[in-house]
Amino acid sequence: MDKGDGLDRGKKSKPSDQLKLTEAELKENITKVLNTHNPHAPQNIVRFNYKEGVYQRVSVDHTAILFEMESNIVYQDSEEGRRLMLKQAEEEDRPDSVASKADKKGVKLGNFFHFTDRATQTLNNPPRQINCQTAPPPRSIFSATANQWQIYDAYCEELQKQEKQKATLLKKETDKSKKGVLVTETQVLFSISPLAKETKILERMVHQNTFDEIAQDFKYFEDPSDKFRGQEGTLLPLWTFQHEETRGLSVTALCWNSKYQDLFAVGMGSYDFCKQGRGMIVFYSLKNSSFPEYVFPTTSGVQCLDIHPQHFYLTVVGFYDGCVAVYNLKKKSLEPVCKGTPKTSLLTNPVWQVRWQNDDIDNNHNFFSVSADSRVVSWTLIKHELISTETIRLSVNGGLSNVPDDEQLQYFSSTAGGTSLDFHKQTDHLFLVGTEQGKIHKCSIHYSSKFLKTYNAHNSAVYTVKWNHFHPRVFISCSADWTVKIWDDTIKVPVFTFDLMSAIGDVAWAPYSSTIFAAVTIDGIVRVFDLSINKYEAICQQLVVAKKKTKLTHIEFNPVHPVIIVGDDQGLVSSFKLSPNLRKTPKVRKQMEI
Amino acid sequence: MAEVEDTLKRIEAREDVVGIIIVNLDGVYLRSTLDDALTAQYTKHLDRLTVMARSVVRNIDPEDDLTSLRLRIEKNDKHEIMRTTIW
Numbered sequence: 141m142d143k144g145d146g147l148d149r150g151k152k153s154k155p156s157d158q159l160k161l162t163e164a165e166l167k168e169n170i171t172k173v174l175n176t177h178n179p180h181a182p183q184n185i186v187r188f189n190y191k192e193g194v195y196q197r198v199s200v201d202h203t204a205i206l207f208e209m210e211s212n213i214v215y216q217d218s219e220e221g222r223r224l225m226l227k228q229a230e231e232e233d234r235p236d237s238v239a240s241k242a243d244k245k246g247v248k249l250g251n252f253f254h255f256t257d258r259a260t261q262t263l264n265n266p267p268r269q270i271n272c273q274t275a276p277p278p279r280s281i282f283s284a285t286a287n288q289w290q291i292y293d294a295y296c297e298e299l300q301k302q303e304k305q306k307a308t309l310l311k312k313e314t315d316k317s318k319k320g321v322l323v324t325e326t327q328v329l330f331s332i333s334p335l336a337k338e339t340k341i342l343e344r345m346v347h348q349n350t351f352d353e354i355a356q357d358f359k360y361f362e363d364p365s366d367k368f369r370g371q372e373g374t375l376l377p378l379w380t381f382q383h384e385e386t387r388g389l390s391v392t393a394l395c396w397n398s399k400y401q402d403l404f405a406v407g408m409g410s411y412d413f414c415k416q417g418r419g420m421i422v423f424y425s426l427k428n429s430s431f432p433e434y435v436f437p438t439t440s441g442v443q444c445l446d447i448h449p450q451h452f453y454l455t456v457v458g459f460y461d462g463c464v465a466v467y468n469l470k471k472k473s474l475e476p477v478c479k480g481t482p483k484t485s486l487l488t489n490p491v492w493q494v495r496w497q498n499d500d501i502d503n504n505h506n507f508f509s510v511s512a513d514s515r516v517v518s519w520t521l522i523k524h525e526l527i528s529t530e531t532i533r534l535s536v537n538g539g540l541s542n543v544p545d546d547e548q549l550q551y552f553s554s555t556a557g558g559t560s561l562d563f564h565k566q567t568d569h570l571f572l573v574g575t576e577q578g579k580i581h582k583c584s585i586h587y588s589s590k591f592l593k594t595y596n597a598h599n600s601a602v603y604t605v606k607w608n609h610f611h612p613r614v615f616i617s618c619s620a621d622w623t624v625k626i627w628d629d630t631i632k633v634p635v636f637t638f639d640l641m642s643a644i645g646d647v648a649w650a651p652y653s654s655t656i657f658a659a660v661t662i663d664g665i666v667r668v669f670d671l672s673i674n675k676y677e678a679i680c681q682q683l684v685v686a687k688k689k690t691k692l693t694h695i696e697f698n699p700v701h702p703v704i705i706v707g708d709d710q711g712l713v714s715s716f717k718l719s720p721n722l723r724k725t726p727k728v729r730k731q732m733e734i
Numbered sequence: 735m736a737e738v739e740d741t742l743k744r745i746e747a748r749e750d751v752v753g754i755i756i757v758n759l760d761g762v763y764l765r766s767t768l769d770d771a772l773t774a775q776y777t778k779h780l781d782r783l784t785v786m787a788r789s790v791v792r793n794i795d796p797e798d799d800l801t802s803l804r805l806r807i808e809k810n811d812k813h814e815i816m817r818t819t820i821w
Contacts, residue, residue, distance in 0.1 A: 289792030335756070338740045341802060345816050350750050429746055 143548070143690035146441035153272065166438040178202040202464050255719045277553030306353055323632060344427045351429065352438060354378050358426070358703070363719040373680045373721030375666060378703065381406070381713040385437070386420055391707025393445045399452035399699040402426035403433065406713055409441025409460055411693070421445060421457055421467065424713065426703075436467060448496045448505065456507045458491030464509055464522060480519055480526035489513035493561040498568060510573055512557035527603040530588075560605050566612055580617055597625060604647050611655035624659050626671075636675065641665065645693045652702075653725045668722050680722055684714060780817060783806075 181202050183283040186195040214221045259528075327369050334457035348355050358378050366373060393407030402425050409419040419441035423434040441460040453469040457476070465476035489512040496507045497518075506520040519528045557576040564570040569585040570592075582592040598619035608614040618624045624647055625634035642661040648654035655671040662687040667678040685692065685708055694707040702718040746754055747769060753768035761781050766773040788800040805815045 287789060287793050289789070289796040292796030335740045336741075338802075339738050339745070343741055343745050345802070345804065346745055346748060346751055350748065428750075431741075489786060635739075 152274065152492050153178050155272075174200060177618070179203055180204075180371055190424060192469075209404075250679065250709060270465065280427075343431070347430060349430050351379060358701070358717060361717065363721075366619075366719050371621040371670075371679050371721060373723075374669065375668075375684065375704070375716035375718060375722075377684070378715040378717055379426065380715070381424045381429050381432075381705075382714065383422055383432050383435070385435070386711040387421065387692045389418075389420060389441070389711045390691075390709035391693050391711060391713060392441065392443050394694045394705055394707050394713070395445055395447045395696055396696055396705075397452050398699060400425075404696070404698075405445055405447055405455055406707060407442035407445040407457060408711060411709070412711065417441065419459065421455070423469070426715070429663075434469060436476075438465075442620040443490045444493045444498050446494050450498075451505065454496075454505060454508075456494045456496060458494040458509055458511070460490040462489045462491060462511060464491055464507075464512075464519060464526065466505075466526070466632065467613075478521065478524050478526050485541060489557070492559045493555075495561055495563055495571075508563075508571070509559040510558035512576070512633060514557045515570075515617060516558060516561065516571075516573060516583070559601050559603060562605050562607055562615070564612070565609055572605045572607065572615060573616065574605040574617060576601040578602060578619060578621070580605055580627075593629065595627060597627075597634070598623065603644065606647065606649055607644045608654055609649055609651050614654070616647055616649065616657055618644045618659060620644075636671070638669070643691075645691065646695050648695050648697055650697050651699050656722065658695055658697070658704060660692035660695045664690055664692055664708075665693065666692065666706060666716070668718070670722070670724070673724075678717075684716065685712075776815075780815070784817060 181200045183200075185198045186201060187198050188194075189196045199436040199466045212222060212488040216222075216225075224319050230247065252339045282314050310596050345550040357376060361376065363374055376701065389408035391406055393405075394404045397403040397405070404424060404426075406422045406424065407419070408422065410417070419438040421434075421438065421442055422432045438457070438459065440463065442457055443460050444458040447454050448456075455467045455469065457467065459465070463481050465478055465479040468477045469476070491511040493510050494507055494509045495686055496505070500506055500520065502522075504520050504522050506518060508516060508518050510516050515530055517528050518531050519526050558573045559576055560572075560574040562572050564572075571583055571584060571585070573581045575581070576596070578596070578600050580595040580597045580602060582595075583591050597617050598621050599619040602617050603619045605615055608616070611631045615624065615629065616624065616626050620643065622640055622643055624638040624640060625646060626636040627634050638659075640659060640661055642663045642665070645662060647657060647659040650658070653670070653672075655673075656668065658666060658668045660666050664683050664684055666680070666684050668680040669677075670679050672678055684706055690706050690708045690710050690712075692706055695704055697704050700725050703715055704718065705715050707713045742754060745751055753766065753772075755763055755765045755768065756765040756771055757775060757777050761777060763773050763777050767777075783805075784800070784803060787803055791798050791800045803817045809814065
């Protein structure tokens, strides 16, 4: 016999006397049954029975006795039992007997014959182990989790497989050729361009951490000292937005995006007649004040811009050289979608104001522009081309004169350049135009030959006219003669006049209240007025810029948040939060009926 | 592609940012501004945490997915670990 030491791993060591079976026999199933039949008991023992004279089979008992012990239990009431009990009682009387000391239960039973035990141990055969180890079947450990989402993913995969099968039946050939191209691309470059969105979010997260206090202030800070201040309010400085490429340029236009209320556009150019050069359009988000979201450099300085209220990705820009351009933010290029030039321009006639209008009947986008060559032009965007139609020509006399182009002298003397434009919030076709001469004309798109009304507003150029967001008849104007005037459009005389002691850059109505407006001046002060509280003075006057010489050029209220942005002539845009006193919305009541 | 590079440079240039690590799905780090040992540590541990966090989000609603994870730590010089992933 082979000695199997149990350590043979992998080797199949067959003992030499192992039964050799064929394949078929190896596979045969052999059942083993347990029964009470003793296999070692002889089955065919016979004894000669003398009585009957035959050999008779003796049935052997199948019981195997495993253990036998002679009992020493005697029945209590039998003769022997009684005798033993008497003996025990005798023994208990003796003082040093074991029985009296020990538990009385134990009945000491003796045996009739008093025999002694003598044991011997036979020699045990030493046991020997013989092992045989077969090769273990190859095992691998598998573990998996079954989560909700893994089950969901598995179902989704199945669904996709099924759909693919349907699709591949039709498109087998084209798919193969496409696959080849894709594989080579990814092998060549490891590209991180799919991370674009994530890196942006990461940048914003980091920015939020850096400017954590400002972000918290923006959201939650309400100046508690306003309660003690009476009616006045303050402006809390928040982020400042600056881009290195805009050095030397001043902010010439600001506009908030209506859909994404943290996004605003800044137009950069120059108000200085001598220093005309390049310009820029920069889009910032409040979520990232260190770097703009979009930057579009332009060849000429930007004078005005407007973001479409419905199609929030379209921006129209008016330039100093008289061109207008429409930029589409959805497209990656830095070039405008289309550019329009005025028809006649011997001089550079900067476009002072552009405004989007609702799409016309053919769903073409259109906007209006007013420029220094005294024309209000309507532009329509048809299939990437801008088509301009002149809406109205501003003339000193208050009506249109069909000025032929070659009569240059008449052109210069009888027309006045327009400087600002605003459409009525409720009635689309009404708009106001402010001129260099200081007049404001109320016009309508439908009547191109005549003004509906003219107001002798100011003594010098009107910089801004704006309709009130709520009241249908009120508008505000500010001009180079250092005054801000509030008008009711049925009255020829201004309802309110504010002389601000300093040249004014811009004025804007608040979108949440019909009586609040803000004005910025070149001495760096922002003034907020609330007509329902104080009709003569500003309820907030605050110096907002660090350097004394910076002039503030534009101001805009955020449509949703209580934030204003102020642009200055250094190219810096600062944002401020309005304190609660400045944010009071008045109860609905008729304004200006004084 | 260039934009992404620019953005990453800008993030790194900020004074509060200690370093940036870009890791692919298999856990191999592709780009890192920190030293090797530290990067290996961060990737190893964060990977596990992200997988678990993602599991939580998706178990509640399988159609949802984890977009980003922010951890604030107590140690003064490093305040926060931020991770955004595309799956």
